[in-house]
Amino acid sequence: MTFNILISDPLSEEGIKPLRDAENVSITVETKLTPEELLDCIDQYDALLVRSQTQVTKEVLEKGTRLKVVGRAGVGVDNIDLDAATEHGVIVVNAPDGNTNSAAEHTIAMLMSLARNIPQAHYAIKQHRWDRKSYVGVELKGKTFGIIGLGRIGAEVAYRAKGQRLNVIAFDPYLTEEKAEKMGIQYATLDEVLEKADFITVHTPLLKQTKHLINKEAFAKMKTGVQIINCARGGIIDEEALYDAIVQKKVAGAALDVFEEEPIKNFKLIELPEVIATPHLGASTVEAQENVAIDVSHDVINILNGGVAKNPVNLPSLPAEVMKRIEPYFNLSEKLGTFIAHTTKEVIEEVSIFYSGDLTKLDVSPLTRNTVKGLLKRYLGDHVNDVNATYFANKKGITINEQKTTSSKGFTNLLTVEVKTKSGSSRVSGTLLNGLGTRIVKVDAYSVDVVPTGHLVLVRHKDQPGAIGRVGTLLAQFDVNIATMQVGRSDIGGDAIMMLTVDRQIEEKVLKQLKEVHDIHDLMTIDL
Numbered sequence: 001m002t003f004n005i006l007i008s009d010p011l012s013e014e015g016i017k018p019l020r021d022a023e024n025v026s027i028t029v030e031t032k033l034t035p036e037e038l039l040d041c042i043d044q045y046d047a048l049l050v051r052s053q054t055q056v057t058k059e060v061l062e063k064g065t066r067l068k069v070v071g072r073a074g075v076g077v078d079n080i081d082l083d084a085a086t087e088h089g090v091i092v093v094n095a096p097d098g099n100t101n102s103a104a105e106h107t108i109a110m111l112m113s114l115a116r117n118i119p120q121a122h123y124a125i126k127q128h129r130w131d132r133k134s135y136v137g138v139e140l141k142g143k144t145f146g147i148i149g150l151g152r153i154g155a156e157v158a159y160r161a162k163g164q165r166l167n168v169i170a171f172d173p174y175l176t177e178e179k180a181e182k183m184g185i186q187y188a189t190l191d192e193v194l195e196k197a198d199f200i201t202v203h204t205p206l207l208k209q210t211k212h213l214i215n216k217e218a219f220a221k222m223k224t225g226v227q228i229i230n231c232a233r234g235g236i237i238d239e240e241a242l243y244d245a246i247v248q249k250k251v252a253g254a255a256l257d258v259f260e261e262e263p264i265k266n267f268k269l270i271e272l273p274e275v276i277a278t279p280h281l282g283a284s285t286v287e288a289q290e291n292v293a294i295d296v297s298h299d300v301i302n303i304l305n306g307g308v309a310k311n312p313v314n315l316p317s318l319p320a321e322v323m324k325r326i327e328p329y330f331n332l333s334e335k336l337g338t339f340i341a342h343t344t345k346e347v348i349e350e351v352s353i354f355y356s357g358d359l360t361k362l363d364v365s366p367l368t369r370n371t372v373k374g375l376l377k378r379y380l381g382d383h384v385n386d387v388n389a390t391y392f393a394n395k396k397g398i399t400i401n402e403q404k405t406t407s408s409k410g411f412t413n414l415l416t417v418e419v420k421t422k423s424g425s426s427r428v429s430g431t432l433l434n435g436l437g438t439r440i441v442k443v444d445a446y447s448v449d450v451v452p453t454g455h456l457v458l459v460r461h462k463d464q465p466g467a468i469g470r471v472g473t474l475l476a477q478f479d480v481n482i483a484t485m486q487v488g489r490s491d492i493g494g495d496a497i498m499m500l501t502v503d504r505q506i507e508e509k510v511l512k513q514l515k516e517v518h519d520i521h522d523l524m525t526i527d528l
């Protein structure tokens with residue numbers, strides 16, 4: 001099978017080498033597509049690779065019926081509609097580490113350029129003006145440098161700023177006093193950063209909560225003469241409010257790499273002499289572009305080939321070590337989900353997944369998603385996957401519970417799926433036997449030992465002499481060979497089940513006749 005990959009923003013040729021070297025991919029590079037052209041062609045592709053230029057909208061994800069993965073060669077995913085990607089089962093991966101250095105270095109370059117008016121002086125001298133008076137700067141040493149958002153880039157900026165002998169203070173919801181102390185910086189609240197800093201730099205993602213985080217009210221709290229840097233995302237700073245603050249001499253200067261609208265159409269803010277700007281160049285270094293393209297290429301290939309993503313954005317990522325330990329249970333979890341979906345005839349209101357034995361030591365959330373996927377696929381089809389399974393369950397009003405229990409009933413590991421409907425509940429349990437593969441070991445109250453593969457028939461019947469024989473005889477009449485059979489009963493003469501594995505799918509007319517066999521209450525076929 002060949003996977004078609006579209007690269008719609010310029011990516012490092014060195015960086016996409018892993019993609020070019022992959023055997024089963026065909027790569028198209030089209031970096032000048034209009035939004036309409038992208039919509040027209042996206043249904044031909046299994047993967048889309050972008051930087052920050054391409055807008056991966058709801059419509060793109062809707063039309064991209066083959067899309068399995070969107071790779072963002074960089075950090076910010078604000079150009080990708082994550083909710084729509086999740087809804088359509090498209091995994092979004094990014095490359096969070098590859099451009100950290102470059103973005104931090106660019107921030108420091110902007111800080112120094114701002115403090116010393118380098119771009120303005122450079123422009124003057126290029127115009128043959130020898131002007132030394134207009135470009136008197138300020139020293140960094142001893143000034144207070146406020147960082148808002150101390151993640152990967154914010155932290156790197158902090159280390160570099162300390163080298164400039166700035167007093168670094170920072171606010172981040174995840175920053176503690178102890179952590180700040182360890183980094184040799186000062187922990188502060190947002191208001192403290194706004195009130196105390198001579199230079200303020202923002203390094204948060206653009207989220208609902210960070211949109212216009214630096215607004216008119218925030219500027220009002222700042223020192224007069226403060227200088228502002230934004231190398232994170234346009235929109236974290238309210239550009240209108242920044243314009244006013246500069247014109248009113250509250251803000252002495254601003255260094256901007258990112259803008260509310262990119263490319264910029266309204267140059268009002270940029271034209272102010274106090275503003276220096278670059279066109280979103282924070283990650284534009286040979287090294288960063290190579291790093292991010294390599295990282296994202298590896299993830300895209302892995303996902304297309306059914307592997308696990310290292311940097312998924314719309315799925316929680318797990319350490320490789322943990323992933324390796326739970327991977328053997330993937331098959332079992334999906335099959336149990338599929339099994340219970342086939343054996344439940346009413347609307348499912350609640351699914352509980354119980355993990356016991358060895359499984360209690362693991363982060364089992366991927367197994368829960370996989371079980372729900374197996375369960376929903378029966379009615380929603382193959383477009384349900386690990387990314388959107390929980391989303392669809394929520395949409396269908398199905399509550400999902402995940403529980404770890406101590407009772408493993410003598411098994412080293414036991415996974416039990418229980419579904420509740422309006423009128424009752426049913427359960428199935430399975431285990432992974434060392435060296436022997438997976439087994440279904442319990443259906444409701446009945447112990448069984450069934451390999452969950454192929455064509456299964458679950459028969460509920462009365463425990464009476466002849467019931468098993470009648471089923472066998474009827475199947476033989478229609479040339480259906482029984483490969484394995486397991487029986488279980490509550491008590492002598494009470495309710496019982498038969499679990500058969502047969503060599504081929506059974507036709508509807510045969511099923512109908514089976515249901516009419518004396519002492520058979522119910523029966524269902526399950527293809528696993």
Ligand SMILES: NC(=O)C1=CN([C@@H]2O[C@H](COP(=O)(O)OP(=O)(O)OC[C@H]3O[C@@H](n4cnc5c(N)ncnc54)[C@H](O)[C@@H]3O)[C@@H](O)[C@H]2O)C=CC1
Nearest residue numbers: 075076103149150151152153172203204205231232282283
């Ligand atoms: N200019 C450019 O070319 C580049 C820009 N970026 C942008 O830089 C930003 C930061 O990237 P990373 O450091 O890699 O992300 P990160 O996820 O490592 O760090 C973001 C930090 O912001 C913090 N944060 C979130 N909301 C906050 C709030 N309301 N107040 C204070 N802190 C808050 C988070 O707790 C986190 O620690 C992103 O917006 C990213 O898109 C990244 C690379 C290049």
Ligand SMILES: O=C(O)CCC(=O)C(=O)O
Nearest residue numbers: 051052074075076283284
């Ligand atoms: O692709 C780029 O150059 C932009 C990088 C960026 O803004 C990011 O990684 O968030």
